[in-house]
Amino acid sequence: MADTLSYLGVPLSRPRVAFFELTSCEGCQLQIFNNEASLLDFLSLVEIVNFREAMTEKSDDYEIAFIEGSISRRDEVEKLKKIRRQAKVLVALGSCACFGGVNRLRNRFHDLDWVKKEVYGDFPVDTAEVQPLEAQVPVDLKIYGCPIKKEEVERVISNLVLGKAVTPPEYPVCMECKAHENLCLYELGEPCLGPITRAGCDAWCPDNRRGCWGCRGPAEEANVKELEKIMRRYHFSREIIIDRLECFGGFAAYVDKLRAPGRHTHG
Amino acid sequence: MIFKVFKKKELAALYELLAVNAVVGPVRKGTDRHNQPLNDFARVYSFADLALDYSTTVHSPKRFVLPYRKDLARFTVNEQKWRKETDLDTERPVVFFGMHACDINALNKLDKVLAESVYPVSSYIRKRRNMFIIGLNCRPSPQCFCRSMGTDSVLHGYDMFLTDLGDKYFAEISSVTAFNFLQQIKCRDPGPGDERQYEAVTAEKTARFTTEVDTSDLTKILDLEFYSPAWDRWGRKCLSCGTCANVCPTCYCYGVEESVDLNLQEAHKTRFLYSCNLHDFAKVAGGHNFRPLASTRLKYRYYHKHRGFVEAFEESLCVGCGRCGAACLAGITPPEVIADVRGKKKCVHGREEKHDE
Ligand code: SF4
Ligand code: SF4
Ligand code: SF4
Ligand code: SF4
Ligand code: SF4
Numbered sequence: 001m002a003d004t005l006s007y008l009g010v011p012l013s014r015p016r017v018a019f020f021e022l023t024s025c026e027g028c029q030l031q032i033f034n035n036e037a038s039l040l041d042f043l044s045l046v047e048i049v050n051f052r053e054a055m056t057e058k059s060d061d062y063e064i065a066f067i068e069g070s071i072s073r074r075d076e077v078e079k080l081k082k083i084r085r086q087a088k089v090l091v092a093l094g095s096c097a098c099f100g101g102v103n104r105l106r107n108r109f110h111d112l113d114w115v116k117k118e119v120y121g122d123f124p125v126d127t128a129e130v131q132p133l134e135a136q137v138p139v140d141l142k143i144y145g146c147p148i149k150k151e152e153v154e155r156v157i158s159n160l161v162l163g164k165a166v167t168p169p170e171y172p173v174c175m176e177c178k179a180h181e182n183l184c185l186y187e188l189g190e191p192c193l194g195p196i197t198r199a200g201c202d203a204w205c206p207d208n209r210r211g212c213w214g215c216r217g218p219a220e221e222a223n224v225k226e227l228e229k230i231m232r233r234y235h236f237s238r239e240i241i242i243d244r245l246e247c248f249g250g251f252a253a254y255v256d257k258l259r260a261p262g263r264h265t266h267g
Numbered sequence: 268m269i270f271k272v273f274k275k276k277e278l279a280a281l282y283e284l285l286a287v288n289a290v291v292g293p294v295r296k297g298t299d300r301h302n303q304p305l306n307d308f309a310r311v312y313s314f315a316d317l318a319l320d321y322s323t324t325v326h327s328p329k330r331f332v333l334p335y336r337k338d339l340a341r342f343t344v345n346e347q348k349w350r351k352e353t354d355l356d357t358e359r360p361v362v363f364f365g366m367h368a369c370d371i372n373a374l375n376k377l378d379k380v381l382a383e384s385v386y387p388v389s390s391y392i393r394k395r396r397n398m399f400i401i402g403l404n405c406r407p408s409p410q411c412f413c414r415s416m417g418t419d420s421v422l423h424g425y426d427m428f429l430t431d432l433g434d435k436y437f438a439e440i441s442s443v444t445a446f447n448f449l450q451q452i453k454c455r456d457p458g459p460g461d462e463r464q465y466e467a468v469t470a471e472k473t474a475r476f477t478t479e480v481d482t483s484d485l486t487k488i489l490d491l492e493f494y495s496p497a498w499d500r501w502g503r504k505c506l507s508c509g510t511c512a513n514v515c516p517t518c519y520c521y522g523v524e525e526s527v528d529l530n531l532q533e534a535h536k537t538r539f540l541y542s543c544n545l546h547d548f549a550k551v552a553g554g555h556n557f558r559p560l561a562s563t564r565l566k567y568r569y570y571h572k573h574r575g576f577v578e579a580f581e582e583s584l585c586v587g588c589g590r591c592g593a594a595c596l597a598g599i600t601p602p603e604v605i606a607d608v609r610g611k612k613k614c615v616h617g618r619e620e621k622h623d624e
Contacts (some may be wrong), residue, residue, distance in 0.1 A: 007531050009347045019391055041529040154529050160528060171545040178513035178594075179335035179540065181307065187597060191301035195506040195596055200382045221507040221546040221561060223597075230596045 005141075005161065012161055018050035018062035019093075020083060022187050023074045023103050023130070024069030027068045027147040028094035035150050042154060045161050048224065064089045064160065070096040070103045070249075071131040084137040084173065089160070092132070092139045093153075095146040095215050099249035132249070141166060144216035146248050147202055169199040170220035175214050178205040185211045191236045196222040196251075217250025224254045269440040272461050278429075278436060280452045282314040285362045285399070292364035293321040305365060311364070319365050319494070322408040323588055327516030328363065328370055332377065332394045333542050339390075340426055342534040343356070349534075354390075358397040365403040369411070369586040372418040373516030374398075380519055380581050399444065402428035403453050404468070407475045410589030412602055414473065415480040416588040417533065435619035437465045480602045481609060482573070488609055489574045493566075495605040501564020504597040505544060511568070511591035511599070512542030515539050519583050521546075569604060 005012040010127075019029055029051070033039065035082070049059040058095035060134055084090055095101045102143055109115050116127055133139050143152060159166045167264040173194035180203055187216075192211035194203070198219045205212045218224070224245070231241050242258055245251040275282075282290070289310060296307040306321040308328045343350045374395070381391040400424040405411075411420040421428065426445035430437040437457065440446050457465070511516045512518035522541045527534045541548065544564045549557035558564045576584035585601060592600025 004347065005531065007527070008344055008349060023560075034362075038529050045529065045531075100523070155526065158527055158529050158531070164527075170547045172506070174508035174546065175513070175542070178510050181330070183297050183305055183325060184594065187305065188297070189301045217376075219507075219546070223504075223506045223561070226405070226504050226506060226597055262534050266593045 007162060014045065014047045015160065016049050016059075017046040017064045017066065018087075019048070019052070019066045019138045020050070020079070020081075021052070022067065022069035022070070022097070022133075023067075023072040024094070024096045024101070026068065028096075029066075031147045031150045032153055037155060042157065045157055052109075053158060062087060064091065066091045066093045066131060067097050068093045070100045071133065071136060072103055072106070072128060073094060073126050073130055076125065077136050078134060080137055089140045090133075090137065090245045091141045091143060091156070091242065093143050095144060095217065095248045096158070097133050097139075097143045098144055099217050099252065100130045100132045101249050102247065104249035104252060106130050107252075115198060130249060138242045142168070142200055144250075145201055146215035146252075150238065151205075171199050172198045172201055172219040172222070173197045173201065173206065173216075175199055176201070177206040179203075180207055182206050182209075182265055185209070186230070186234055189234075191231055191234070191240055191244065193227070195230075196227050198218050202209065211244075213244050213247050214250055215248040216255075217248070222251075222254075228258070269446065270457050271440060271454045272414045272432075272435050272457045272485050273438065273449070273451055273452060273532075274435050274595050277452045277454065279314045281516065282317075282364065282450065284448055284451055285364070286314075286362045288399070290362045290364050290527075292317045292319075293324055293327070294318055295321075295447055297451045303566070308363075316485050317364060319445065321365075322406065323367070323369070323590060325590070326514050327373065327590060328366065328375075328586070329373070329516050330520075331361065331363075332374065332391055332398075333381070333519060333521075337390070337538050338357065338535050340536040341539050343534075344527075344532055346536055355393075357432075358531050360397045360399055361394075363398055364516050365401045365429075366425070367403060367405040367588075368421040368428075369400050369413045369418050369588040370516050371400060371421045371459065372413075373588070375421075375424040375584045375588070376580075376582070376584060377519060378424075382621075383584070400425040401429075401445075402439075404430040404472065406472065407477075409477050410593045410600075411587060412478040412589060413479050413587035414476045415478075415482055416583055416585055416587035419473070419476075420469075428464055432461065432464050432468060434459075434507075436459060437468075454602060478589070478602050481611065482583070482605075485583075485605070486574045486577050489570060492608050495608050495610075497604070497610075498562045498566045500607065501599055501604050502560065504563045504599060505561040506597055507544050507564065509542030509545050510594050510596070511544060513540065514590040514594045515573075516588060516590070517586060518542065521603045543571065565599070565604075569601075569608075573605070 003253050005014055014261055027077040049062050065083045092098045095105055112127060139207055143156060176199045185206060190211045192216035193205055194220060197212050197214045198216040200216060228241055241256060246255045290312045291308055293306050293408050294309045294311060294316050295304050297305045299305055306318055307326050308323045311317055338353050340353045381388045426442040428439040520541045520543060521538050523538050572585045573583050583613055
């Protein structure tokens with residue numbers, strides 16, 4: 001592995017990178033090791049100093065921290081703040097870190113003590129409302145997706161090394177879906193959040209004839225109100241709309257508005 | 268113009284003669300939830316795959332000349348040097364079998380910008396020069412308003428244009444290549460009977476149009492109605508999704524991005540089609556967005572199609588194929604938007620409601 005990097009003769013430094021997880025399924029981290037073809041190139045661009053999923057040695061001397069997962073316990077807040085103090089660049093990796101992710105569904109229930117008792121019985125657990133990273137610390141960069149798209153992380157890394165700006169698409173999934181000339185799922189009788197969800201996954205679900213569930217959260221302009229009307233016009237119930245919007249946490253603010261009268265409680 | 272007539276079954280023979288080349292034509296791609304066929308252009312490998320009775324395809328044939336994504340150049344990079352390689356697009360001929368008048372007109376309009384302008388696009392021109400186009404007369408569907416746009420018939424830009432006369436085709440020939448191919452199948456000169464029949468069929472087609480757009484003085488009216496509340500009414504519905512531009516046969520806007528491979532040894536310059544309805548279409552360096560509102564972006568889409576292009580080329584950049592309206596989930600259709608801006612009709616909300624009526 002080369003110790004020095006250069007591009008067109010200009011020396012570049014290999015950033016020291018660490019990976020951490022809070023409450024998550026570790027699926028996003030796994031994605032990074034999912035592509036053997038480019039793994040070596042990836043590893044030669046950065047120096048990984050902390051990655052529980054793939055190595056045992058650890059160091060607390062890093063510049064870029066990738067954090068997967070959401071905050072769901074008090075001790076995680078401390079862990080996160082410590083990482084923030086060390087990292088020059090803090091990256092929220094995946095929808096749990098960006099929005100709370102699927103974990104956020106727990107916030108449907110007002111009464112956490114009741115939830116704890118249902119799930120863990122009398123076993124003592126520390127649990128709190130699920131939050132995205134930015135509820136506690138400033139986040140420099142978000143990589144959306146559940147899971148993330150490996151190509152996107154690779155692009156982010158090479159841009160960071162080259163000092164290029166990193167920007168996710170502002171437009172929604174429909175843009176990518178139409179560029180693949182898919183038949184629109186609404187025409188085929190299925191719901192899809194593609195018109196309001198941030199692109200970047202290359203229309204992963206619609207390409208496989210499945211409607212988008214909004215895992216990458218809202219596009220820069222997300223006309224949720226109009227999509228709600230559209231879904232009703234195509235005979236999809238309010239519950240179907242809310243379920244989809246709520247699944248990955250990115251549309252939490254919209255769901256609260258939709259659900260305004262009568263939020264879910266236990267019982 | 269030379270006219271010929273040939274029996275229906277001769278078309279398969281013509282196909283076989285042409286099929287030594289790649290053939291692209293309309294095919295059934297699926298059925299919608301009302302069990303209606305959905306068609307698209309695709310490579311075909313047998314005459315039987317062609318769905319020649321198709322109504323407007325979901326997507327336009329644009330991608331065959333203007334792909335959604337294309338590498339313009341590839342760079343090999345090493346310590347001190349870089350080398351640029353461009354794909355010269357040495358194209359082989361492609362036969363387009365059964366293109367409607369609107370889509371041929373759309374290609375002619377694209378030519379004005381991409382081939383005949385100050386900055387011609389070489390990859391586009393190569394593809395265009397290698398097209399052999401067989402046009403096909405259509406039956407207008409409710410979404411079509413090409414007649415209002417003057418694009419329901421086409422004067423040039425095809426090799427041969429066919430009209431179905433029941434048991435035979437009436438062929439208009441406008442290239443030597445087409446003439447030579449027709450020499451190889453059984454065809455004859457039309458007699459007065461064929462001519463009357465052709466006129467009857469085209470008159471019947473004309474009578475079938477149900478959707479109209481009043482284009483008289485439209486450039487001026489658009490200028491006058493710059494602040495019309497109609498733009499907000501439709502803008503509120505717009506999802507800023509870019510679907511309208513993607514399915515449109517004449518939208519040509521694109522962006523270019525440069526990327527470096529993970530191994531730092533290769534880089535790419537890539538062109539991708541874009542849409543003026545997308546949130547950051549008019550965002551400039553430094554972050555300022557000249558059109559942050561969906562209603563403004565929607566308005567400018569109509570301004571480019573029906574005003575700016577008309578002023579530059581004396582014709583509209585819309586051929587009235589109706590694809591954008593059919594594909595727009597929010598039900599934003601040019602006939603309704605333009606009528607609303609003209610203060611003519613009350614706007615009808617969404618095609619879905621119309622279906623269900
Ligand atoms: S299938 Fe979904 S993403 Fe694709 S065009 Fe339709 S709504 Fe958009
Ligand atoms: S299509 Fe939607 S749910 Fe599927 S990966 Fe993309 S953003 Fe996520
Ligand atoms: S007009 Fe329709 S298709 Fe076009 S961007 Fe708006 S919602 Fe999408
Ligand atoms: S603007 Fe709409 S109707 Fe006009 S050419 Fe484009 S897709 Fe067809
Ligand atoms: S400005 Fe808009 S309407 Fe005009 S070509 Fe570009 S995308 Fe199409």
